[in-house]
Amino acid sequence: MAKAKNKRNSKLADTVHAKRREKEINKKKLNPFEVHINREKIKVLGKKSKHDKGLPGVSRAKAIKKRKETLGTEMRLMNKTNTFIDRRIGEKNNHLSAEDRMVARFAAERARQHSKKSIYNLADDEILTHRGQTLEQIEKFDDPRSSDDENEDGGKFGGLDDDFVSEGHFGGGILSKTDLKDGAKSHKDLIEQLIAESKKRKAEKQKEKEQTLDLTEKLDNEWKDLQPVVFKKARVENESIIDKLLSQAEKKNQDYDKMMRELKFEKRGTPSDGLKTDEKQAKEEKEKMEQWERERQQRMLGDFELSAPAIQKSAGKHRSADDLDDNFELEDEKEFMLAYDKDGKPLVPEKILKDYSVPNAKPKFDDGISDTSSEDNDDDEDDNEEEEEDDSDDDEDDVKTEDESDNKSKTNGEENFTKDEMKRGKIGMNKNGLLHIKNSEDGDSDDNSNDEVESDDKESSQIETQKKKDQKLLQRESNSKGSSVDEESADQQEASKNFANNIKGKIVPKNRFEESSDGEDSDVEDNEQSEKEMIDDFKDLKESDEESEDEVMMKDVDEKISSFFDLKLAEGDNLxxxxxxxxxxxxxSALQKLIKSYDPSLAENNKELLSRLFAHLLQYINDLFIGLKNEGEIIKSFLIFDKLAPFFYDLSKTNKVSTKKFLVELIKEKHDNFKKRHRLVPDLDTLIFFKLVSLLYPTSDFRHPVTTPSLIFMSEILTNCRFNDAYSISRGLYITALILEYTVLSKRLVPSAINFLRGVLYLCANTSILYPVQVIPPFRFHKDVKILNLEHDCSTMEVESKMAAKDLVLKSIDNNFKIKCLLVSSTMLKEFFDNFNDLEAQQCIFEPHIRLLGRIDFELYPKKVVCIVTKIMQYMKESLEVKTYTPMTTEKHKPKALRLYEPDIQEIFTGSKSSKLSREEAERRRLKTKYKKEMKGALREIRRDKAYIASVKIKQKIQSDNIRREKVKQIYKEASIQQGELNKLKRTK
Amino acid sequence: MAAVQQNLSKMVSAQLRNKATEFLNSRKHANNLADILQMFEAETENYTPLLLTIEVIFTDLLKRGDLIQDVVPLKLIDCSPEAEYTKWLRECYETALTRTLECVKRGRTSSRLQALVTACKLMQAEGKHPLESSLGYFFPSVRLKNLFTVLLDSETLMSAPIARFQEFTEYRDVQQYGLKVLSTIAYKKSPTSIYMQNYLELLDKLLASEIPTETKIKFKDRDIDEKEEKILCGSENKAPFPYNPGVCRRYANRCWGFACQWPLCGESRTHRRALLLLVERLMPLLAKPHLATDMLCDSLDAGGPISMLALQGVLELVRRHNIDYPDMYDRLYAMFEPEMFATRYKKRLLHLADVFLSSTHLPEGLVAAFAKRVSRLALVAPPEDAAGLLQLLANLLHRHPALKRMICLDDTPALMSGDPYVMEETSAERARALGSSLWELRALRRHAAPPVAAAAAALLAAPRPADLAPPDQALFDAELKKRFKTIEMNFARPQGMHAQNVERLLQYWELMA
Incomplete structure (x- = not known):
């Protein structure tokens, strides 16, 4: 135990000792009988052994000595509570000799004597205390009057005059007597003078003290008078606060506290990134962009290229040492059991069935020829079926007629309702459609039946209520934006009330629209003349864009915005x-305001409202592009779309999922419409959404929920439709440009677009029957030939380089259109061509185009156009000529070497197992062994201590026994002497 | 107007129903029948209610046996009012039948179909309750013959009624008697094309339910006994109808024999129909199928779908009847043209090519030329067809391991200045496709349609046999059904219609000025 306590020190001491001892040993000859040589079990070369020999006697003696000093003293003091402390100066200091010790003690004594300052003043050096405190201290603070008593007479001789002292104490000499005026004073006079003087001084002191006392008292009084003046203001304020309402007061108090604290503690800046410099910001922006770009490219690659290595990775199963890496699987796949169900069909996984299917089995073709009906009769049959259905409907109607007459008002309402939906074009508004139905159900019970009758009366009143409600809403919104959920339910109720009203409201614009379109139909001829004026108008319109400042309108807008989502039914109309x-x-700007005022951060359900707004906007754009008849309208629509497009992005960014759903629904519906008449190119109300998709979503992704279907849709249009007039060809070129836009980053191959260009060039070219160039469906060989072929010399004509809006409404193909078609399609062709520069198949894709270009009568075309087109042709030809072809090879992968299992070589071989273990385990192991060692050592020490204690005890015992024996012997001796003396006495008697 | 008419027709049908029930209930209202028959002349468009009434009346009458005349031989004709009435009824029945058959030609399509159904129903009723009481099986062949004469009209196409007639050809007796009747009336010197089409269609429908061949009969004798044959005119208490497949085949052969003499190949539609009939239905039934070889070979040269159908017939001949056809592969090769995408037979063609090229004894160069051509076509094909072509290509590459060199050459690659393959060459073997590589697959890997691109990539990695079955749904719908974890958006907000970096539409279109 003792040893363990200061083992470190002892170790250090040991080494020092050992060194010293070694020196001594070298000097002294060791007694060979005292040396014990330790046998070495394993000899390690170059290792110095410290323990090859030991001195058991010496070390034992040392240990015993140490125990004596530690354990021994401890034992001696055991069970003894008091201790003897030696405080004599220098007693423990071994360096001092006895003489020095005495000198030091004497000096200390003298110093103590010396410290008494005035031996004549009694009790001067004593400090009186009262309850631990000196009286001085107590008096100083409690009573200012008695404070200065002792402080004042800090004089050297207890307040006596220097003259008096010098005369009284040291005077009396002969020489000094002559100086006295009234001769030598008697001792009695002297004493009296002393007394008088001291009395006088006391009185003076008293007087002075009283004066200061008076002064302080006066000061105190004056302060007390001043006090109310100083604190008066605060008190008055407090009282006024109490008068006020508690809640307000608390609030204000809090505010006050807050402000006070703010003033008290200087406002700390929130810990944030340091202000970024423009440079840094730009850099970060750039990095972000690069990151996005990288992600985009990742997506562009598609999953099939990424998935291949992933599959290999996942196959990290158990692998035996004999595995040859030849993918031989030993009964790895689960065998299936052949079983049959009730109908006798095998219950087998499909992929297995596929493996067993025979290619020669007779197939069933659904290509129509197996039917009896030939192509032309298809439609007839359809008609028949429809008629049959009609018939059956009629039968049902028979039954229903009576019911119908009862519910006439109801059905009327429904009819209106359906009409209304028809008018909406059902654009991706399934959800709204549902809402419609729901609302109508709500309303049906009480309102719908009598709406027809009362609607006129109601309308006016409803308008009023509507206005009131708007105002209310404005207020409410300014107060609190959180409670809109309640409003929603209220809205729904009112919505059902307004149902009939709305229907009426909707029919009216529809009629207006029809009228206008009718009017346009009749005005087609006039339009051409008035078109120029229109264009001028639009220029004005464009210019006026910049300085639009109608504030009245803006106010109007604000009002509308605030009540925009009040009625679910009316949202579309509102928009x-x-x-x-x-x-x-x-x-x-109106839209921007609308979106801002319904920012998702302002209220919970704004996000949903905005997604609905997105749907309405889609509807709006759809309506905008429906049935455009002249150039002006088209330009206007595109201008509006141009302005509104960013908001589509904003809206879809806030609510990605639902907006995507709306857009996809819309495209799907357009696709369904297209499928019904798949020879007809869809009009702009479909095509515009492809542009919108490319604005919103990345077109380069390998697979994307929106862009992939729209790209497929576009390519279907180009594959299926007939292109034989200006209407279809212009739209085809529009679509092709969009496809180019979709694929410009990913450089994907869209055969239909390339085929379309081929078809257009075919229509442009002067094809002869002798050397035909193949075309690809939908273009047909020797059909519609040369409709784009220029017949007159137009070499001097001025032609714009771009297709224009008027080409979309062109009635018949004119020369201008023909030239532009050639120009645009060949420039687009070049871009498609460049997309596939790295492919060998480029040649077979574009060769027909080049041949067709060669067939064009260039002398008829304007110089500029010819220049561009021939350049493109030349470029394509040249780049195809220099193309080289290397046969396809896959990367040669090395033959797989047999898997060799390397021996487990450890960098440092310690022989211990711990090197293999993990870090924590090794640490644990180390600590465990250390603990074991220490335990062992401690036990041994304890054992030895015990032995030492036992030896000491036995020694004491022996000693005490000896003493006792001595004493007994002494007693016996004395007793025997006594006895002897007694016997002597007896004998003498 | 339409509503008024509807109401009118409803009223008429209600009236007719009343009349019919009155007539059937008592003879007092016998004149009703005459009235009804009179109404056929008044009506022009929709005969349906009339036909239905007639059907009801006469089925009932036949069931009751009111029409049966007791003709006792060697006895004077009975002049009792009862007999008179029966006679009158018989006359009415005949007129009703002729009216019905007239209606098959006239009026609305629905009423035409109804007329056909009525005729057949009446035929069924008569078969079950024949006019002359007999114990054995009876089939009113005369009625069928009349019906067929109407259906084989020379002026109008009868495809709709004939298609409807298919539901009756399922009955075994109708099939057998139909073939018999058809073989008797078919002979005609120079029929019009419409007649031929009607004829072919009718024959096609008659053969719609498979006629078992002899080998099959031996095997499945028991099965047939067990299986319930559908008989139109059979009834419980009469002798069963003796169905004889051999007889059927004989009649079918005879029918085809007549048709063979006509100029079937004159008009393309007739030609197609004839070929389809031959290939799909008749081939296994013919006694001497190789007689059709000439026709098939001629048709092979016609081009388009006709040659495709002919090719299928030739394939059948080659496979089953040991006929050798010299340059069949070149013909097949010539059919792989871009025009095939516009036809409805592309799937059939792909399947045929797959079967043709499944032989492992074909020369490598030939198969390589096919592979090359298929991949070239895939470059210009619509996505759905491109996927099908890729499947075919995968099968080719899988079955002919030598073609592997077209996607990975083991020798040291030499630089070439052009593709050695000659697309214009008509002979597949001389197209020098073996020296070429399938570079087109690399282009297809960049196809815009994800499934096609994935298929091409998989093909480049390792060709594995694919099922030629077309996908269940169109590509557009399939893409819409795909699920996505995230919806990626453009990272740059558009400032207008102008997309950043990628704008092409406005590069070629001036839409806002």
Whole structure:
């Protein structure tokens, strides 16, 4: 135990000792009988052994000595509570001799004597205390009057005059007597003078003290008078606060506290990134962009290229040492048991069935020829079926007629309802459709039956209520934006009330629209003349965009915005109202305001509202592009779309999922419409959404929920439709440009677009029957040939380089259109061509195009156009000529070497197992062994201590026994002497 | 107007129903029948209610046996009012039948179909309750013959009624008697094309339910006994109908024999129909199928779908009847043209090519040329067809391991200045495709349609046999059904219609000025 306590020190001491001892040993000859040589079990070369020999006697003696000093003293003091402390100066210091010790003690004594300052003043050096405190201290603070008593007479001789002292104490000499005026004073006079003087001084002191006392008292009084003046203001304020309402007071108090604290503790800046410099910001922006770009490219690659290595990785199963890496699987796949169900069909996984299917089995073709009906009769049959259905319907109607007459009002309402839906074009508004139905159900019970009758009366009143409600809403919104959920339910109730009203409201614009379109139909001829004026108008419109400042309108807008989502049914109309009859930029700003005022951060359900707004906007755009008849309208629509497009992005960014759903629904519906008449190119109300998709979503992704279907849709249009007039060809070129836009980053192959260009060039070229160039469906060989072929010399004609909006409404193909078609399609062709520069198949894809270009009568075309087109042709030819072909090879992968299992070589071989273990385990092991060692050592020490204690005890015992024996012997001796003396006495008697 | 008419027709049908029930209930209202028959002349469009009434009346009458005349031989004709009435009824029945058959030609399609059904129903009723009481099986062949004469009209196409007639050809007796009747009336010197089409269609429908061949009969004798044959005119208490497949085949052969004499190949539609009939139905039934070889070979040269169908017939001949056809592969090769995408037979063609090229004894160069051509076509094909072509290509590469060199050459690659393959060459073997590589697959890997791109990539990695079955749904719908974890958006907000970096539409279109 003792040893363990200061083992470190002892170790250090040991080494020092050992060194010293070694020196001594070298000097002294060791007694060979005292040396014990330790046998070495394993000899390690170059290792110095410290323990090859030991001195048992010496070390034992040392240990015993140490125990004596530690354990021994401890034992001696055992069970003894008091201790003897030696405080004599220098007693323990071995360096001092006895003489020095004495000198030091004497000096200390003298110093103590010396410290008494005035031996004559009694009790001067004593400090009186009262309850631990000196009286001085107590008096100083409690009573200022008695404070200065002792402090004042800090004089050297207890307040006596220097003259008096010098005369009284040291005077009396002969020489000094002559100086006295009234001769030598008697001792009695002297004493009296002393007394008088001291009395006088006391009185003076008293007087002075009283004066200061008076002064302080006066000061105190004056302070007390002043006090109310100083604190008066605060008190008055406090009282006024109490008067006020508690809640307000608390609030204000809090505010006050807050402000006070703010003033008290200086406001700390929140820990944030340091202000970024423009440079840094730009850099970060750039990095972000690069990151996005990298992600985009990753997505562009598609999963099939990424998945291949992933599969290999996942196959990290158990592998035996004999595995040859030849993918031989030993009964790895689960064998299936052949079983049959009730009908006798085998219950087998499909993929297995596929493996067993025979290619020669007779197939069933559904290509129509197996039917009896030939192509032309298909339609007839359809008609027949429809008729049959009609018939059956009629039968049902028979039964229903009576019911119908009862519910006439109801059905009327429903009819209106359906009409209304028809008018909406059902654009991706399934959800709204549902809402419609729901609302109508709510309303049906009480309102719908009598709406027809009362609607006129109601309308006016409803308008009023509507206005009131708007105002209310404005207020409410300014107060609190959180409670809109309640409003929603209220809205729904009112919505059902307004149902009939709305229906009426919707029918009216529809009629207007029809009228206008009718009017346009009749005005087609006039349009051409008035078109120029229109264009001028639009220029004005464009210019006026910049300085639109109608504030009245803006106010109007604000009102509309605030009540925009009040009625679910009216949202679409609201939007139309909001945006109609405005310039594009006004529309944009109105929309921006609308979106801002319904920012998702402002209320919970704003996000949902905005997604609904997205649907309405889609509807709006759809309506905008429906049935455009002249150039002006098209340009206007595109201008509006141009302004509104960013908001589509904003809206879809806030609510990705639902907006995607709306857009996809829309595209799906357009696709369904297209499928019904798949020879007809869809109009702009479909095509515009492809552009929208490319604005919103990345077109380069390998697979994307929106862009992939729209790209497929576009390519289907180009594959299936007939292109034989200006309408279809212009739209085809529009689609092709969009496809180019979709694939420009990913450089994907869209055969239909390339085929379309081939077809257009075919229509342009002067094809002869002798040397035919193949075309690909939908273009047909020797059909519609040369409709784009230029017949007249137009070499002097001025032609713009771009297709224009008017080409979309062109009635018949004119020379201008023909030239532009050639120009645009060949420039697009070049871009497609460049997309596939790295492919060998480029040649077979584009060779027909080049041949067709060669067939064009260039002398008829304007110089500029010819220049561009021939350049493109030349470029393509040249780049195809220099193309080289290397046969396809896969990367040669090395033959797989047999898997060799390397021996487990450890960098440092310690022989211990711990090197293999993990870090924590090794640490644990180390600590365990250390603990074991220490335990052992401690036990041994304890054992030895015990032995030492036992030896000491036995020694004491022996000693005490000896003493006792001595004493007994002494007693016996004395007793025997006594006895002897007694016997002597007896004998003498 | 339409509503008024509807109401009118409803009223008429209700009236007719009343009349019919009155007539059937008592003879007092016998004149009703005459009235009804009179109404056929008044009506022009929709005969349906009339036909239905007639059907009801006469089925009932036949069931009751009111029409049966007791003709006792060597006895004067009975002049009792009862007999008179029966006679009158018989006359009415005949007129009703002729009216019905007239209606098959006239009026609305629905009423035409109804007329056909009525005729057949009446035929069924008569078969079950024949006019002359007999114990054995009876089939009113005369009625069928009349019906067929109407159906084989020379002026109008009868495809709709004939298609409807298919539901009756399922009955074994109709099939057998139909073939018999058809073989008797078919002979005609120079029929019009419409007649031929009607004829072929009718024959096609008659053969719609498979006629078992002899070998099959031996095997499945028991099965047939067990299986319930559908008989139109059979009834419980009469002798069963003796169905004889051999007889059927004989009649079918005879029918085809007549048709063979006509100029079937004159018009393309007739030609197609004839070929389809031959290939799909008749081939296994013919006694001497190789007689059709000439026709098939001629048709092979016609081009388009006709040659494709002919090719299928030739394939059948080659496979089953030991006929050798010299340059069949070149013909097949010539069919792989871009025009095939516009036809409806592309799937059939792909399947045929797959079967043709499944032989492992074909020269490598030939198969390589096919592979090359298929991949070239895939470059210009619509995505759905491109996927099908890729499947075919996968099968080719899988079955002919030598073609592996077209996607990975083991020798040291030499630089070439052009593709050695000659697309224009008509002979597949001389197209020098073996020296070429399938570079087209690399282009297809960049196809815009994800499934096609994935298929091409998989093909480049390791060709594995694919099922030629077309996908269940169109590509567009399939893409819409795909699920995505995230919806990626463009990272740059558009400032207008102008997309950043990628704008092409406005590069070629001036839409806002």
């Amino acid at each position: 139309k109202e909001l945006l109609s009859e405005k310039t594009p930029s006004q529309q944009a």
